[in-house]
Amino acid sequence: MQPYVLVVEDEDALATLLEYNFQKEGYEVGMAGDGEEALIMAAERTPDIILMDWMLPKLSGVEACRRLRRREETRNTPVIMLTARGDETDRITGLDYGADDYMVKPFSIPELFARTRALLRRASPSLLEDVIRQGDIEIDTKAFRVKCGDTQIHLGPTEFRLLDHFMRHPGRVFSREQLLDAVWGRDVYVEARTVDVHIGRLRKALKKNRTSDPIRTVRSAGYAFEIAA
Amino acid sequence: MQPYVLVVEDEDALATLLEYNFQKEGYEVGMAGDGEEALIMAAERTPDIILMDWMLPKLSGVEACRRLRRREETRNTPVIMLTARGDETDRITGLDYGADDYMVKPFSIPELFARTRALLRRASPSLLEDVIRQGDIEIDTKAFRVKCGDTQIHLGPTEFRLLDHFMRHPGRVFSREQLLDAVWGRDVYVEARTVDVHIGRLRKALKKNRTSDPIRTVRSAGYAFEIAA
DNA sequence: TACAACTGTCACATCATTGTAATATTACTG
DNA sequence: CAGTAATATTACAATGATGTGACAGTTGTA
Numbered sequence: 129m130q131p132y133v134l135v136v137e138d139e140d141a142l143a144t145l146l147e148y149n150f151q152k153e154g155y156e157v158g159m160a161g162d163g164e165e166a167l168i169m170a171a172e173r174t175p176d177i178i179l180m181d182w183m184l185p186k187l188s189g190v191e192a193c194r195r196l197r198r199r200e201e202t203r204n205t206p207v208i209m210l211t212a213r214g215d216e217t218d219r220i221t222g223l224d225y226g227a228d229d230y231m232v233k234p235f236s237i238p239e240l241f242a243r244t245r246a247l248l249r250r251a252s253p254s255l256l257e258d259v260i261r262q263g264d265i266e267i268d269t270k271a272f273r274v275k276c277g278d279t280q281i282h283l284g285p286t287e288f289r290l291l292d293h294f295m296r297h298p299g300r301v302f303s304r305e306q307l308l309d310a311v312w313g314r315d316v317y318v319e320a321r322t323v324d325v326h327i328g329r330l331r332k333a334l335k336k337n338r339t340s341d342p343i344r345t346v347r348s349a350g351y352a353f354e355i356a357a
Numbered sequence: 358m359q360p361y362v363l364v365v366e367d368e369d370a371l372a373t374l375l376e377y378n379f380q381k382e383g384y385e386v387g388m389a390g391d392g393e394e395a396l397i398m399a400a401e402r403t404p405d406i407i408l409m410d411w412m413l414p415k416l417s418g419v420e421a422c423r424r425l426r427r428r429e430e431t432r433n434t435p436v437i438m439l440t441a442r443g444d445e446t447d448r449i450t451g452l453d454y455g456a457d458d459y460m461v462k463p464f465s466i467p468e469l470f471a472r473t474r475a476l477l478r479r480a481s482p483s484l485l486e487d488v489i490r491q492g493d494i495e496i497d498t499k500a501f502r503v504k505c506g507d508t509q510i511h512l513g514p515t516e517f518r519l520l521d522h523f524m525r526h527p528g529r530v531f532s533r534e535q536l537l538d539a540v541w542g543r544d545v546y547v548e549a550r551t552v553d554v555h556i557g558r559l560r561k562a563l564k565k566n567r568t569s570d571p572i573r574t575v576r577s578a579g580y581a582f583e584i585a586a
Numbered sequence: 587t588a589c590a591a592c593t594g595t596c597a598c599a600t601c602a603t604t605g606t607a608a609t610a611t612t613a614c615t616g
Numbered sequence: 617c618a619g620t621a622a623t624a625t626t627a628c629a630a631t632g633a634t635g636t637g638a639c640a641g642t643t644g645t646a
Contacts, residue, residue: 152538236467238381242373271528271583272575284603285577321623322605328624347613347622523607550634551594557635576602576633 129269129292131248132156134175136166136192138185138208142233146179146273149237156351163187173314174201177248179240180227182211182312184216193226206247254296262295265334265342276337277287284307285309287330294343303350327351359476361385363404365395366420366439367414371462375408378466383525392416396424403430406477408469411440422456437469437475489524492584493564494571496521505566515540516559521580523572526527530577556580 132157137143142158150157158165158175162185170178178196180189187195189209196202209230229243250257258270266275269292274281284292289311293302302310304320312318331343344352372388379386383584387404389395391414399407409418416424418438419514425431438459458472464483487499495504498521505508512520518540522531531539533549541547560572573581 236374238378239370239374242377243370268528269583270530272530272578273528280460286604313519318604319606323606324623325605325625328626331624345623474622515593547593548595550596554594554636557637560635574634 130154131176134158134159134169134178135181136160163192164174166192170196170202175205176252177244178205178207180207182209182306194199198227206251218357262298267292276334279337280340281333286326288331290326299354300353301346359383359385360405363387363398363407364411365389367391395421398427404434405481406473407434407436409436409438411438435480451517462538491524491527508566510562512562515555519555521558528583530575530579530581
């Protein structure tokens with residue numbers, strides 16, 4: 129689905145500019161104003177990529193970066209540093225503080241997009257993919273279409289997101305709670321059993337054009353998506 | 358048709374920037390990192406235009422350019438040279454090495470677009486055609502005319518721009534907000550639901566001469582344009 | 587000024603989607 | 617094989633999103 133970018137920037141004008149542009153570009157955007165907040169937000173929901181100011185209140189960008197690297201979930205999350213001209217340029221260019229790329233302010237937004245995409249492509253290619261295929265099932269996230277074999281099938285929004293999530297993580301088992309988080313959203317209060325119903329709806333929709341069921345029920349654990357080999 | 362542009366640039370940052378911007382502008386983009394690769398890629402698929410760095414590994418831009426000129430397919434392919442300030446400026450201005458235009462880094466992307474279009478217009482005008490066709494629907498963006506089958510139909514300005522935007526991005530789903538941005542303009546304050554009304558008007562106008570509705574409603578996501586296959 | 591074309595907004599009808607609870611079915615345990 | 621826990625299925629009411637007609641304001645033109 130949409131990549132989730134965490135923007136850590138204390139300067140309001142730039143923060144708003146980045147938020148606006150990344151949203152427009154189709155990213156989900158989280159905003160943090162200082163290093164501590166950044167760590168908290170990154171813990172709540174692992175970002176797909178992080179843009180971090182070099183100079184931050186409370187906890188500098190470099191230090192925040194280091195701490196992110198110590199956590200399992202964010203160990204490999206790409207980080208782009210945003211630096212003002214002159215911020216210890218030597219060390220920055222060395223990229224030896226744990227960031228994956230850096231940009232010197234003022235920078236061009238398109239170039240930032242370009243680098244963001246480059247890093248995302250490396251770290252989680254499936255996020256940038258518009259068309260995902262698993263066996264004979266294919267979804268186009270730009271066109272919101274699902275093909276099973278060579279016939280289109282129709283899914284409701286929730287079923288579509290559910291299938292999208294499954295197809296980006298084939299084989300992996302997700303608990304109902306994980307699915308609620310990933311597909312419904314963090315702050316949505318919905319019964320866990322509701323997942324069953326949507327799984328059922330998705331299965332029904334897919335069943336029309338195929339014999340085998342690509343969704344495996346893992347008793348007392350959750351569900352997984354896999355195309356029989 | 359999308360023009361196919363071959364970008365030959367070894368500096369990663371610039372290469373990515375160019376790739377990104379040209380894709381965004383609606384070009385198909387091929388990337389090569391040095392002169393040899395450029396020749397191979399140009400042989401595989403003849404580009405409509407080439408952007409070539411002056412200084413390249415293995416085979417300089419000038420030499421690559423000469424060799425392209427020797428091949429039948431690429432003899433008349435326009436080439437824009439990208440030069441760093443100071444790269445033998447005298448000769449470059451002479452354009453006696455076979456390129457059709459040149460730009461000195463750092464250059465502005467919009468200007469590069471402008472020159473690219475200018476060269477394309479000269480070399481293969483049909484690529485910049487003002488007429489867009491999808492199935493039996495055809496619009497002439499210069500003359501502001503719309504044909505459905507072989508009868509003219511009349512659209513208001515907003516509906517025309519809406520259709521124009523849809524036809525340039527067939528299949529893709531746009532949210533109301535994206536449509537407002539693209540069709541109404543970024544800083545126009547208009548209710549999102551207004552899009553619905555114009556979609557309705559566009560549908561009504563198109564319906565007169567065709568049975569199927571080319572605009573697909575994607576619930577909770579937006580609208581997409583597509584001609585049934 | 588009167589008129590026509592166009593636009594944006596609202597109100598209301600309609601329909602798809604959703605979450606839940608109730609019920610049926612299945613898989614595991616001993 | 618019975619008993620139990622977990623999952624599947626169904627039905628349904630509430631919700632939310634979309635389609636549509638009407639209307640008033642605007643603009644440009646005869």
